[in-house]
Amino acid sequence: MGDDSGCTDEFVCSGFNACGGATAGNLGVDPLTVAATSITTLSVYLVPLIALLLSFDAIAGEIERGTLALNLAYPLSRAQILIGKFLAHFLVLAFAVAVGLMLSAALVIVQNGLVGLSFLPLVRLFFTSLALGATFLGIGYAVSASVRQPGVASGVVIIIWLVLVVLYDLSLLGVLVADDGGGFTTTFFPYFLVANPADAFRLLNMPDVAVDALTSGVNAASPVAGTWGLLVSLLGWPFFALLAAWLVFRKVEP
Numbered sequence: 001m002g003d004d005s006g007c008t009d010e011f012v013c014s015g016f017n018a019c020g021g022a023t024a025g026n027l028g029v030d031p032l033t034v035a036a037t038s039i040t041t042l043s044v045y046l047v048p049l050i051a052l053l054l055s056f057d058a059i060a061g062e063i064e065r066g067t068l069a070l071n072l073a074y075p076l077s078r079a080q081i082l083i084g085k086f087l088a089h090f091l092v093l094a095f096a097v098a099v100g101l102m103l104s105a106a107l108v109i110v111q112n113g114l115v116g117l118s119f120l121p122l123v124r125l126f127f128t129s130l131a132l133g134a135t136f137l138g139i140g141y142a143v144s145a146s147v148r149q150p151g152v153a154s155g156v157v158i159i160i161w162l163v164l165v166v167l168y169d170l171s172l173l174g175v176l177v178a179d180d181g182g183g184f185t186t187t188f189f190p191y192f193l194v195a196n197p198a199d200a201f202r203l204l205n206m207p208d209v210a211v212d213a214l215t216s217g218v219n220a221a222s223p224v225a226g227t228w229g230l231l232v233s234l235l236g237w238p239f240f241a242l243l244a245a246w247l248v249f250r251k252v253e254p
Contacts, residue, residue: 048133048198071150078250080245090130093133105122129201197237200230201234204230
């Protein structure tokens with residue numbers, strides 16, 4: 001009885017201390033990890049949108065202004081022109097993301113100091129944000145080369161952003177609820193989840209505990225939802241998006 005009482009008291013005290021730590025904002029969790037998790041929620045919406053806004057008129061805008069014919073007259077291939085546009089927009093996006101993350105890190109350091117901070121979550125968030133942005137830059141170029149009016153291109157990229165970033169997850173959620181743990185959940189869901197670069201980005205930047213809870217039951221059925229599957233998706237999408245943009249741009253006549 002004495003031992004049980006002691007264990008109970010210890011458990012109550014531990015719970016009280018945890019609650020007290022929670023109200024004080026101190027549960028041993030790295031503040032930068034918490035900040036990176038919060039920023040991930042914003043980045044998955046803002047980074048693709050910024051990338052699409054940078055790229056939607058890269059080709060259609062030049063067609064409308066009549067400058068595409070002049071650019072094509074230079075001794076440069078269309079692939080070189082496309083890569084030049086991509087590098088310029090990519091650097092702009094990288095600068096914006098870097099400034100935002102550095103400001104966030106500075107605020108955390110001012111509030112909590114440098115002791116016990118790990119910058120790995122912010123570094124990972126920075127590079128995965130660039131990969132996500134590169135994907136949507138390529139998508140924006142493909143759309144811009146497919147239409148000849150910037151106004152049409154802007155409408156198309158907004159629809160693409162809405163589908164890939166917002167409606168895709170809502171559709172998956174609806175199917176999961178309807179499936180109720182059936183074959184889709186255990187067999188096809190991991191592939192649909194990893195196929196979307198926005199979801200791959202989100203899962204790579206979520207805390208490990210949250211990812212394990214989210215993907216438990218599907219990792220056992222398919223290893224595609226693991227870290228390597230997410231990395232292949234996130235790093236492969238920019239290549240295929242730029243390849244699609246180049247294939248469309250090859251057929252554009254000014």
